[in-house]
Amino acid sequence: MTRTQTAGAALDSTTIIERGRRVLALEAEALQRSEQALGEPFAEAVRLLTSCSGRIIVAGVGKSGLVGRKIAATFTSTGTPATFLHPVESVHGDLGIVGPDDVAILISKSGESDELLGLIEALARLGVKRIAMTAVPGSRLGRLCDVTLDLLVKEEACPHDLAPTTSTTVTLALGDALAVALLQAKGFRAEDFARLHPGGALGRRLLTRVADVMVREPLPTLPLGATMREAVVLLAARRGIAIVVEQDRVSGVVTAGDLTRMLERQDDVLTVSVASVMTTAPRMAEDTELGSAVVHRMETHGIMAMPVVDGAQRLVGVVHLHDLMRAGAV
Structure with missing residues (x-):
């Protein structure tokens, strides 16, 4: 051989x-x-x-x-x-x-x-x-x-x-x-790591906070006495979320998914009170949170948009999953 x-x-x-x-x-x-x-x-x-x-x-x-x-x-x-x-x-x-x-x-x-x-x-x-x-x-x-x-x-x-x-x-x-x-x-901490790695995708993921990405105004808010007719208008104009607010505090959230489920059950939905439809304990983000943490939470629970509150739990914005992803917070 x-x-x-x-x-x-x-x-x-x-x-x-x-x-x-x-x-x-x-x-x-x-x-x-x-x-x-x-x-x-x-x-x-x-x-x-x-x-x-x-x-x-x-x-x-x-x-x-x-x-x-x-x-x-x-x-x-x-x-x-x-x-x-x-x-x-x-x-x-x-x-x-x-x-x-x-x-x-x-x-x-x-x-x-x-x-x-x-x-x-x-x-x-x-x-x-x-x-x-x-x-x-x-x-x-x-x-x-x-x-x-x-x-x-x-x-x-x-x-x-x-x-x-x-x-x-x-x-x-x-x-x-x-x-x-x-x-x-x-x-x-992760925040310390971000400070030392400001460049590239890793830096964006670790440095991007909710406040950097959230929508501040106009906010998709409704009073507690509103009807679903008003909610439908907001859902169409504000990317699928309507936030029910009392004295700057979030009382509940109505989403496009809530509307779809209602339509499957009954025909006349426009006169229904949002209070009877909304999620009364919605998941929320804080404005100082890292965007990556909120992305993980939204993906885990199948949420496309979240109300954003400050340290005093007052509504200050709304954050959308797509915006966080576009900002590189993943």
């Missing part, structure tokens, strides 16, 4: 799929082991990061460095200033960004990276607290840090156990776990 024939035989679909599944299975098993073994060192690391009054310094070499850049970016985007520091560049001037109030996260599978160990000495002289992420807790890196997080990786998914695969997956997941635990400990 020629080399081409051998390669072709090795590239049949069944073989390729089996190889892919093996990698995913090995990495999933490693993540499961890490989840089950997570303990007090993780809690210590989160407490150390929570007490940090400076910034988080993340460092690593090679693939560990690439993962470290992502971890630093995740911390920064969730409210904790962080930066990636290359161990080699750090001893040639970049160490100037580090201060004694910082906390460092140092990543190395073996825990014996000479470049990283050189950085540790400099960090120790500056009084910087250090968290190690390594698969060898007894390594020099593990011994020289204040807290050591064991990656628990004994085998890479690479068939030669050489290319960083399983270890980088676990490292990345552990970095995410630290960032999420930290943002929860600091009370980081």
Whole structure:
């Protein structure tokens, strides 16, 4: 069999799929082991990061460095200033960004990276607290840090156990776990996330509030003594909703759906009082709410339009699902 024939035989679909599944299975098993073994060192690391009054310094070499850049970016985007520091560049001037109030996260599978160990000495002289992420807790890196997080990786998914695969997956997941635990400990909210992500669709979804989209006037309002004849006019002119109001407070809502159901039951609907038809406890939105939260509520309950009230529960507008969606609040 020629080399081409051998390669072709090795590239049949069944073989390729089996190889892919093996990698995913090995990495999933490693993540499961890490989840089950997570303990007090993780809690210590989160407490150390929570007490940090400076910034988080993340460092690593090679693939560990690439993962470290992502971890630093995740911390920064969730409210904790962080930066990636290359161990080699750090001893040639970049160490100037580090201060004694910082906390460092140092990543190395073996825990014996000479470049990283050189950085540790400099960090120790500056009084910087250090968290190690390594698969060898007894390594020099593990011994020289204040807290050591064991990656628990004994085998890479690479068939030669050489290319960083399983270890980088676990490292990345552990970095995410630290960032999420930290943002929860600091009370980081969706509104805070929006403030740091103002651009693009994500920013629009998180920054758009009901007050930005709602219709303020003319409002589709009716007095409590109105008839369905008056309601029908409003339903046609004001996009399918009529709001029954008493002293600036919402008493009820009549929708196009209510009118349709009435017509199915009786012929003469125009003289009927709106008070006998309206929903007396309608779902409402507050003007300060995030549009995305209201969209979720409207879609869950099949509502196309909602009255909007202020903090004193006074009617200030009406918001339509289509307007929220056009504004990107989804």
